[in-house]
Amino acid sequence: MRQTQLFTKTRREAPADEVSKNAQLLIRAGFIHKEMAGAYDLLPLGLRVIEKIRGIIREEMNAIGGQELHMTTLQGPELWEKTGRFDDAVVDNWFKTKLTNGTELGIANTHEEPITAMLTHHINSYKDLPAYVYQFQTKFRNELRAKSGIMRAREFLMKDFYSFNRTEEDFKAFYEKAAEAYTRIFMRAGIGNVTYRTVAAGGTFTTGFTDEFQTISDAGEDIIYVDKEKGIAVNKEVYNDDTLAQYGLDKASMVEEKSIEVGNIFPLGTKYPDAMGLTIKDENGEQQQVHMGSYGIGLGRLMGTVVEVLSDEKGIVWPASIAPFGVHLVSMTSNDEVVVAYADALYEELTASGVEVLYDDRDARAGEKLADADLIGIPTRILIGKDTISSGAVEVVDRATAVVKKVTRDELLSHMGSVASAEIAG
Numbered sequence: 001m002r003q004t005q006l007f008t009k010t011r012r013e014a015p016a017d018e019v020s021k022n023a024q025l026l027i028r029a030g031f032i033h034k035e036m037a038g039a040y041d042l043l044p045l046g047l048r049v050i051e052k053i054r055g056i057i058r059e060e061m062n063a064i065g066g067q068e069l070h071m072t073t074l075q076g077p078e079l080w081e082k083t084g085r086f087d088d089a090v091v092d093n094w095f096k097t098k099l100t101n102g103t104e105l106g107i108a109n110t111h112e113e114p115i116t117a118m119l120t121h122h123i124n125s126y127k128d129l130p131a132y133v134y135q136f137q138t139k140f141r142n143e144l145r146a147k148s149g150i151m152r153a154r155e156f157l158m159k160d161f162y163s164f165n166r167t168e169e170d171f172k173a174f175y176e177k178a179a180e181a182y183t184r185i186f187m188r189a190g191i192g193n194v195t196y197r198t199v200a201a202g203g204t205f206t207t208g209f210t211d212e213f214q215t216i217s218d219a220g221e222d223i224i225y226v227d228k229e230k231g232i233a234v235n236k237e238v239y240n241d242d243t244l245a246q247y248g249l250d251k252a253s254m255v256e257e258k259s260i261e262v263g264n265i266f267p268l269g270t271k272y273p274d275a276m277g278l279t280i281k282d283e284n285g286e287q288q289q290v291h292m293g294s295y296g297i298g299l300g301r302l303m304g305t306v307v308e309v310l311s312d313e314k315g316i317v318w319p320a321s322i323a324p325f326g327v328h329l330v331s332m333t334s335n336d337e338v339v340v341a342y343a344d345a346l347y348e349e350l351t352a353s354g355v356e357v358l359y360d361d362r363d364a365r366a367g368e369k370l371a372d373a374d375l376i377g378i379p380t381r382i383l384i385g386k387d388t389i390s391s392g393a394v395e396v397v398d399r400a401t402a403v404v405k406k407v408t409r410d411e412l413l414s415h416m417g418s419v420a421s422a423e424i425a426g
C-alpha cells in the first residue's frame with residue numbers, strides 16, 4: 001500500500017487522558033482511535049495486526065479440532081437466570097439494555113450459557129462428543145478500571161473457545177492440548193519467552209483452580225510468582241504453601257513479577273451443561289453429564305501486550321508474524337525522478353511477488369519518514385536513495401536491532417520472494 005493512500009497520519013502526541021504506553025503508541029502511529037475511555041476503533045493498520053493475530057489463533061484452534069461459529073451479542077435473561085449469572089450482584093460488569101416492551105436483555109459479556117443451550121439442539125448422544133466450538137466475538141464489560149489502554153477495554157474482541165467432553169478424563173486430555181495450543185499462539189505472536197502458564201483462582205466461573213497465561217510486563221495489573229527454570233508461575237491471589245506443594249514448586253526459587261493476563265483456560269466441570277440441560281445418552285441409553293471447559297484470549301489485549309513488551313523509545317517493534325506489513329519501503333527523496341522511479345518499480349515487484357509492502361511515497365523529509373517508520377514499527381525497512389542508484393545496492397534495516405545491510409536488488413527480490421512464498425505455503 002502506498003502511504004499517500006493511507007488516510008491515517010502519525011502524530012507526535014497521544015490524547016492527554018491516555019496513560020497507557022500501548023494506547024499512546026498505537027494512537028500516535030495511527031493503528032487505533034480512541035472513541036472514549038475503554039473504547040477504541042481499529043484503523044487500517046490496527047485491523048491488519050488484529051487480522052494477523054486472528055489468523056494465528058484460528059490456525060491453532062482449528063488444529064485442536066475447533067469449529068468456528070458466531071453467537072449473538074443480544075442475550076436473553078432466561079438462560080442466565082438458570083445459573084444465577086444475570087444478577088448484577090454475581091456478575092457486576094454487565095451492560096444491559098431493554099426491549100421496547102421493557103424486557104431486559106444482556107449485551108454479550110461472555111457466552112457459556114447461550115453456547116451450551118444452543119448445543120442441546122444438536123448434541124444428544126455420546127457419539128456426538130467431543131464437541132469443540134469457538135468464535136471471535138465482541139464482548140462488552142463495564143470495567144471499573146480503564147487505564148490499561150486496549151488491554152482493558154469496555155468493548156473488545158475475544159476469541160472464546162468451549163470444549164464439551166464425555167468424561168473428565170477426556171476433558172483433562174483436551175485441556176492439556178488446549179494449553180499447548182496457547183503456548184504456541186503466544187510463541188508465534190512474539191511474546192512466548194516472557195509468557196508463563198500460571199495457576200490462578202477461578203473467579204465467578206469455577207471454584208477450583210484455573211490456568212492463566214501471564215506475560216511479564218510492568219504494565220500488568222496482576223502479580224505472579226515465576227519459576228523460570230520450570231517455566232511455570234502462580235498468581236499472587238492463590239499464592240500459599242498448599243498450592244505450591246500441590247504443583248511441586250519451591251517457594252524459595254520463585255520471583256515476583258508484574259504481569260498481563262493475555263489468555264486463560266478454565267475447567268468448568270458439569271456446571272453449565274447441567275444448568276442448561278445438556279446431557280448425553282450413553283451406550284446403554286442412560287443419561288450422562290457433559291464435561292466442559294472454556295478458553296479465552298483477548299485479541300486487543302494480545303496486541304497491546306506485544307506493544308508493551310517489544311516497543312522501544314522510538315516506537316513500536318512488531319514481530320514479523322503480526323506486523324501490519326512485512327516491509328516498509330521508503331524513498332528517501334521525493335524530488336529525484338530516478339530515485340522515485342526505482343522505488344516505484346521495486347514496490348510493484350515486491351508486491352507482485354507476494355510481499356506485503358507499505359511504501360512511503362510521501363513528499364516529506366527523509367528524517368520525518370524514518371521517525372514515522374520507527375514509530376509504526378514494521379520489522380524490515382528498505383531505503384532507496386541517490387546512492388542506491390549509484391551503488392546498485394539498497395539498504396535493508398532491521399527495526400528491532402537497527403542493523404543495516406546493503407544488498408543488491410536481485411538478492412533482495414529473491415530473498416523477499418522466497419520469504420513471501422514460504423508464508424503463503426504456511
Ligand code: ATP
Nearest residue numbers: 143151152153156158261262263264296297298301
Ligand atoms: P481479567 O482478569 O483481566 O479481568 P478475565 O479473567 O475477566 O480478565 P475472561 O473473562 O476469562 O478474562 O476473558 C478471557 C480473555 O479476554 C482474558 O484472558 C483477556 O485476554 C481478555 N480480556 C478480558 N477482559 C478484557 C478487557 N476488558 N479488555 C480486553 N481484553 C480482555
Ligand code: MG
Nearest residue numbers: 203212261264
Ligand atoms: Mg482473570
